[in-house]
Amino acid sequence: MKKAIKQDEKRKGVFAEQITTHIWQELPSAENPYLAQASYCHGYDLMTLMERCSFEDMLLLLLQGELPTAERKELLRQLMIALANPGPRHPATRAAITAGVGKSNPMHILPIALTILGGEHMGAGEVSHSMEFLRYHIHKDPQQVVKERLALQPRPEQQQDWVIAAGFGSCFGGIDPLAHNIAARLSALAGAGKALRWGVAFADALQDNGMGWRIPGVAAAAFLDMNFSGMTPWVGATLFQLLSAPGMLAHGLEYRLQPLTAYPFIQDNQYIIESDAQTN
Numbered sequence: 001m002k003k004a005i006k007q008d009e010k011r012k013g014v015f016a017e018q019i020t021t022h023i024w025q026e027l028p029s030a031e032n033p034y035l036a037q038a039s040y041c042h043g044y045d046l047m048t049l050m051e052r053c054s055f056e057d058m059l060l061l062l063l064q065g066e067l068p069t070a071e072r073k074e075l076l077r078q079l080m081i082a083l084a085n086p087g088p089r090h091p092a093t094r095a096a097i098t099a100g101v102g103k104s105n106p107m108h109i110l111p112i113a114l115t116i117l118g119g120e121h122m123g124a125g126e127v128s129h130s131m132e133f134l135r136y137h138i139h140k141d142p143q144q145v146v147k148e149r150l151a152l153q154p155r156p157e158q159q160q161d162w163v164i165a166a167g168f169g170s171c172f173g174g175i176d177p178l179a180h181n182i183a184a185r186l187s188a189l190a191g192a193g194k195a196l197r198w199g200v201a202f203a204d205a206l207q208d209n210g211m212g213w214r215i216p217g218v219a220a221a222a223f224l225d226m227n228f229s230g231m232t233p234w235v236g237a238t239l240f241q242l243l244s245a246p247g248m249l250a251h252g253l254e255y256r257l258q259p260l261t262a263y264p265f266i267q268d269n270q271y272i273i274e275s276d277a278q279t280n
Contacts, residue, residue, distance in 0.1 A: 023062060042066065056080065063235070064228035072226055075191035079222045082182045083215070083240065085247020089172075092117035092244070096252030101263045109252035114241050117248070122171075122216060124237035130167025130220035131233040134195050142202040150209065162210070167217020168203060170210055179213040186222055193225035216240070 025043075026036035039046040041058070042065045049058060053067070056076045060068040068076070086093050096113035104112070117123045137145050149164045156162055163169035171179070183203065187196040199221040203212040223236035255262060 022065070060226075060228075063230055063239075065230075068226075069191070071189070071191035073191075075186065075189050075222060075226060078186060078189065079219065080243050082186075083219060083243040085250070086117070086122075086215075086244050087247070088251060090117075090122060090248075091119075092123065093248050093251050096248040097255045097263065100252035100255035101258055101260055103256070106253065106256060109256070110245060110249045113248040113252065114245065117241050117244055118237075122214065124216075124240045126166050126214070126216035127220050127223075127240045128233040128237040130165070130217045131224055131236050133165050133167065134199065134217075134221055134224055137202075138194055138198050142198060143205050145202060146205040146209075155209075163214070164206065164209075164211055167199075167214050167220050168206060168211060169214055170212075171214055173210075175207065175210060175212040176214060179215050179218055182215075183213045183218045183221070186218065191225065192222075193227060195221040195224035219243075 023042060025040040027038045027040075029035040029037040041049060041061055044061065044067075049061075053061075054073070054077075056073050057067055060072065060076060088094070088097070092113045095116040096109050099109045099112045100106075119125055120129075146164075153162075153164055159173075161170045161173065180203065183196065183200060186192055187200050199213065199217060203217075206212055219240050220233075220236060223231055223239060
């Protein structure tokens with residue numbers, strides 16, 4: 001009853017008469033006020049942006065309200081390429097492939113994949129938690145943090161990845177060499193900052209325990225080093241989804257043109273029920 005009363009009180013609030021935004025301005029056409037004659041993004045004319053700017057410029061302008069420095073733009077450019085395709089092993093890409101080969105509506109392939117990518121395992125959720133972890137520990141000694149994390153989270157007894165902290169751990173039972181190489185490349189850029197450099201030191205300290213960077217951790221560190229006020233963990237998480245979209249869409253569309261038999265059919269005896277595995 002109390003909840004219903006509170007909801008009723010909210011409905012009696014004074015609502016805005018129209019949508020307002022600091023991001024975008026539209027000048028109405030003289031012939032039809034519902035159509036825009038010109039558009040401005042944080043004061044920049046859209047036609048001028050189309051002529052002079054890149055997609056990286058536009059993306060950061062939308063998010064931070066100003067055009068990026070050359071260093072920050074290059075960091076984003078290389079990160080965009082690195083994240084453009086999570087690869088066919090990723091659960092989100094598998095979802096896109098399943099939707100494609102199953103002849104789902106092509107316009108639904110990407111939303112399906114992005115839903116899976118929003119999860120905790122190698123997805124946007126892990127990016128968000130990794131940004132929080134890096135923010136909290138970035139001023140600490142990486143070696144000491146490794147000792148603390150190992151004491152808090154010993155190696156799992158079951159056959160599963162050892163994720164010592166969001167964005168750091170093992171992948172498929174080993175150290176991800178591609179994540180390591182991407183992080184090394186990004187951390188050498190002029191736009192790199194404390195998060196990437198601290199992450200490199202932390203990942204190096206984890207190697208003796210069979211762990212290192214995970215891709216969400218690399219993305220999280222790069223997002224933090226872009227260093228603009230609106231880059232919160234949840235903004236970084238959603239940006240991760242956006243940058244990973246092209247590859248998932250490409251794989252889904254690729255399989256949309258193939259027969260159902262092009263997708264592996266898993267036999268019943270290949271499934272492992274967790275409760276059965278624990279008793280064997």
